[in-house]
Amino acid sequence: MTTERRPDAAASAGAYPGAAAIPQDIDWSGDLPVLAVRDELIAAVRAHQVVIVAGETGSGKTTQLPKICLAAGRGRTGMIGHTQPRRIAARAVASRIAEELKTQVGAGVGFKVRFSDQTATQTYLKLMTDGVLLAELGQDRLLRAYDTIIIDEAHERSLNIDFLLGYLRTLLAKRPDLKLLITSATIDVERFSRHFAGAPVFVVEGRSYPVETRYRPVSLEAAASSEDEGFELIEEAIPRAVVEAVEECLQHERAQGRSARGDILVFSSSEREIRLLADTLRKYGPPHTEILPLYSRLSVAEQQKVFERGSGRRIVIATNVAETSLTVPNIHYVIDPGFARISRYSYRSKVQRLPVEAVSQASANQRAGRCGRIAPGVCIRLYSEADYLARPEFTDPEIRRTNLAAVILQMQVLGLGDLERFPFLDAPDSRLVNDGFRLLEELGAVDRQRRITTLGRQIARLPLDPRLARMVVAAAPLGALHEVLVIVAALSVQDPRDRPHDKQQAADERHAQFRHPDSDFLFFVNLWDVLAAQKGELTERERREFARKHFLSWLRLREWRETWRQLVQLCEGLKLPMNREPAPYEAVHRALLTGLLSQIAHKGDDREYQAPRNQKALVFPGSVLARKGPPWIMAAELVETHRVYLRLAAKIEPEWAEKLAGDLLKRSYSEPHWERRQGRVVAFEQTSLFGLVLHARRKVNYEPVNRAEAREIFIRDALVAGDIDLKAAFFRHNRELIAEVERLEDKTRRRDLLVDEETLYAFYDERVPEDVASLKTFEDWRHRVEKEQPGHLCLSREQVLAKAADDGTAHDFPDTLRVAGHDLPLRYHFEPGHEADGVTLLLPAGLVQEVPEAVLEWLVPGLLGDRVEALLRGLPKALRRQLVPLPDTVASVLQELGPQMPGAQQGRPQGAGGKAPESLLAALGQALLRRGVRVGASDWAG
């Protein structure tokens, strides 16, 4: 019986036992459109490496194609791998096909999704999510386990599907024996065909009922006066139009004379809009009608209501969850306002945006199709046909609007080379690619040259968003792996908290007991600890009851637990040690921060936070930090809806970010200056990360920052200016030398004797080594160098004097004046206008009477010239005219007056013995008289 296929299977299958389990006779019963072209498809699969099958819902492609592949002889040298976008579909399809092939799920037909692998050695058809197939690439680069791959629902164009389609195109050449089938809704199938070298396309009709589309554009009158049209549209016009459309559906049904009621599906863009529509319909809609919201985050119990047939008419208001993921039963009418929230990652602001946008034609058609599954339906579009036709044909594929870090990292691990040259169906925007690389660099997963690092390989091994995986790797050395795994697992599944709209307060109160005042993340740890303690204590029934009472979704708790368990196993493989002791706040949050560096924020005015790249953001209202507003926080998500919200946040210290930031941290320095007390050059450092100032003004040692500049400042402000606590002979020597020259400058009333600072700077600059820029390094060096050359740093008089000093200086500017038998000190000061300008005789009080006025008039020889000139200039014009040129007169008069100065003749005591000193004015008068100019006593000015 089995002999016919044995040679075929045994020849190449080797250890693959699945072939032996394939049934001989395939049951083709069932009235499915795809079966009409069964034989052509079988022939096509045999003849071509790639076949594209386009068909709408009800065509039977999903269940029949694997059977067609079997009939074409596939599944003989490897399994038929069949992917689905969603886990639930993979399971469901597996069980339907298993039934048709009269085998058990987990035997001939199996499935593999996260947390559940129901395949066996004899499995020849394996259903799986596309993510699982991608993950298997890590172990099985050529996908040797399969001889046929079916990529189902390729039109959904998720990141996974686009990556697979690109990869498979490169794989086909290396695996000529591999067959590939791609199924899609009947949209854009030519694209798929072109991508795979003109693969044949089979279009199979759908088994659905006709849908009449009616266009009922929303009246914008109400919105016309408003400033924000979009807001008005949702607030006023759409609910009104929905009420009218519901009325139209009921009229249509009455006109049809249908016996059974048909339900109405209304598409909506957000939970908020669903509430609004629900309220409006309850108020103004038809009576005796059940209004049911439907969205993914709704509790299971509330979602379940949609699937339980009630007796009355129902209007289901749903998000896009009803477009592809869930099939709402008994829908005869669809009302489509034509909007949806579309995720768009902004590479500019690094923020995930969720703008409400007009949906594509493809999406609108998919929505309309939802009412043609059981009977002819009516779809009322709340926009015009022209509007519809003006819309883009297809929704942008995910690869065009998402952060690409994870894909890039996977491609690096798989060694797929240049992402720009990878055969994607749609090439990702190069700016998104660059941004993805930037994030990986921020995480340390790639280096500056964009090569994957060891850390990057660890991150890639964890089935997590790269940011979350980074946290896990960081946690172990910080002794916080337990806490971080609990948190990361929670962050990668849906939030287990239920918050029913009518019991929000009760839910919040129940959740509050697990809260931590500073961290939304520790909520998960606190909850985890309580749940973990129950495991040995309570029965599952009691634990379910606990979850229900505390508004926790049992399903999502399970996902959390299973994710955690998977991560724990992987961490063992990565040799990351688990901490037994509870980790302190700081350790946990430092680990988390490694993944969230670009999602920190600083408190600004009001409640607003300053997020990276000059963005304003608000803490999400559900956060424990929403009211508190600590100065620095980090957030697991930065999402823009009405505003930019920081979701799941915790208080941090900016220093943590500073330490982690590495090369990302920008440092700038200001006001470098010498500090005598510290004996070094310091400056104010400002650190910033992504434009956020972490520390504005921190005094730091400037030497390691800029040694050359610090050294210059040290020489200039410490050594040259002398502002340094230095007990050194050279220093005293140099200081004295300089002081002496400065005194000379005062005496001679000039400022050009002392060499300028540049010269002194040059002196030290030449001698002080380049690595000396502080008191300590200077002294260490000096002690060494002075052992060899004691005078190495001593200035000479010549080095300090700018000009050769006049030898007569000591005579012309004596340091003392002998008066009445005493040598009294003279003080010179050069500062015109100052009280002490000129020369000052320091006279003890007791001697005041003994000093003749005349002595003081003469000053000192060096100043006599100035004094005489000033006196001559002060003469009346008539007299002065006779003395021109004045400088000549001064010079010749000085020749005569010099010897007459008191004390001019050495050894002759002034004012003692001999005649009393002559007054300067009298002597000058005599000298002028000898030149024929008579000056009266009254001619001298003041």
Next chain:
DNA sequence: GTTAGGGTT
């Protein structure tokens, strides 16, 4: 003062 929807080594 409130988040479209999927998926995983």
